Amino acid sequence: MKIQILGPGCSKCKTMEANVREALSLTGVVADVEKITDLDEIMDMGVLMTPGLVIDGEVRSVGKVLSVDQIAAQLKGGK
Amino acid sequence: MGCSCGSCGDAESRLIFACSGAANTGYLADAVARRLNSDGSGGMTCLAAIGADLSGYVESARSADKNVVLDGCAVGCGKKIFEARGLPFTQLVMTDFGVEKKKTEITQDVIDRVTAEIRQRI
Numbered sequence: 001m002k003i004q005i006l007g008p009g010c011s012k013c014k015t016m017e018a019n020v021r022e023a024l025s026l027t028g029v030v031a032d033v034e035k036i037t038d039l040d041e042i043m044d045m046g047v048l049m050t051p052g053l054v055i056d057g058e059v060r061s062v063g064k065v066l067s068v069d070q071i072a073a074q075l076k077g078g079k
Numbered sequence: 080m081g082c083s084c085g086s087c088g089d090a091e092s093r094l095i096f097a098c099s100g101a102a103n104t105g106y107l108a109d110a111v112a113r114r115l116n117s118d119g120s121g122g123m124t125c126l127a128a129i130g131a132d133l134s135g136y137v138e139s140a141r142s143a144d145k146n147v148v149l150d151g152c153a154v155g156c157g158k159k160i161f162e163a164r165g166l167p168f169t170q171l172v173m174t175d176f177g178v179e180k181k182k183t184e185i186t187q188d189v190i191d192r193v194t195a196e197i198r199q200r201i
Contacts (some may be wrong), residue, residue: 046128046135049092049142059134063092063142 001075002032006042006052009035016051016065022073031075093121093201094140096129096168097149102152104173104180107193108120111150111173114194120201121147132159138162140166147163147171171197 003020007013009070017035036042048055049063053074060074097112098105116123126148128136140146140161146168148157153172161168172179176193183189 046124046133046137046139048094048122048124048139052138054134054135059138061142062135064140 001029002034002056003031004034004052004054006036006040006045006047006054007050008037008042010050012065013037013051016053019066019068019071021052022068023075026068027072027075029075053078087122091145092143093145093147094143095121095123095147095149095159095201096159096161097123097139098126098151100156100178102138102151103175103183103185104178106151107173107178107185108149110185110190111194111197114190115147115198115201118198120198121145126157126160129164129166132164137164137166140168145201146186149197161186169201170199 005013005017005020007016020033042052045059047062049061051065053061053066054060055074095112095115097108099109112123112163124139125136129140146161146166148161148168148170150170150172152174155170158170173193174197177190179194189197
C-alpha cells in the first residue's frame with residue numbers, strides 16, 4: 001500500500017502524518033508513506049485544500065485532519 | 080493558532096465551476112468563472128475533472144464550503160454532474176441573466192455585467 005500525505009508542512013499536515021503513522025501501527029498495515037509538500041504537485045492532483053490523504057492513488061480526504069480511527073477505517077478499505 | 084499556509088482550509092473555500100460548453104452561453108460561463116477567479120471571488124476549478132470522477136477534484140468539491148456551478152443554459156450539464164455525485168452546489172444559469180443561447184454576442188460589456196451580477200449572488 002502507498003499512502004501520500006498532501007500539505008505544505010503546517011501543523012495540520014503534521015498532525016495528519018502523526019495520525020497516519022499511529023493508524024498504521026494500530027492496524028498492522030504495511031505501507032510506504034510519502035509526504036508531498038509541493039503545492040503545484042498537490043494542485044495537479046485536484047486537491048485544493050490541505051491536508052489531503054491519498055491511498056494507492058485515490059484521494060480519500062481533502063481539507064481536514066482525520067482522526068486515527070478514521071484513517072484506520074480507510075486503511076481497512078472503508079470510505 | 081490558525082494555520083497560515085493558505086491552503087489548510089481555515090479560510091472559506093468557494094469553488095467555481097463553469098460548463099464551458101460550445102455555445103455562446105458556455106463561453107460566457109467560462110469567461111465569468113475566470114473573472115471571478117482572478118478577482119478572488121472564488122477558485123475556479125475543472126468541471127470536466129468532476130465529470131471524469133477524478134478523486135482529488137471530487138473530494139475537494141465535497142469539502143468546499145460552497146460550490147458555484149455556472150451553467151450556460153437550461154440543459155444544466157454542470158448541475159447534472161454535481162447531482163449525479165451527490166455533491167452540494169449552487170447553480171447559476173447564464174440565460175437567466177438576459178443572454179440568449181446562440182443569439183447574444185458575448186462582448187466584454189456582457190461579461191462585465193454578468194460577472195458583477197453573479198458576484199453579488201455568491
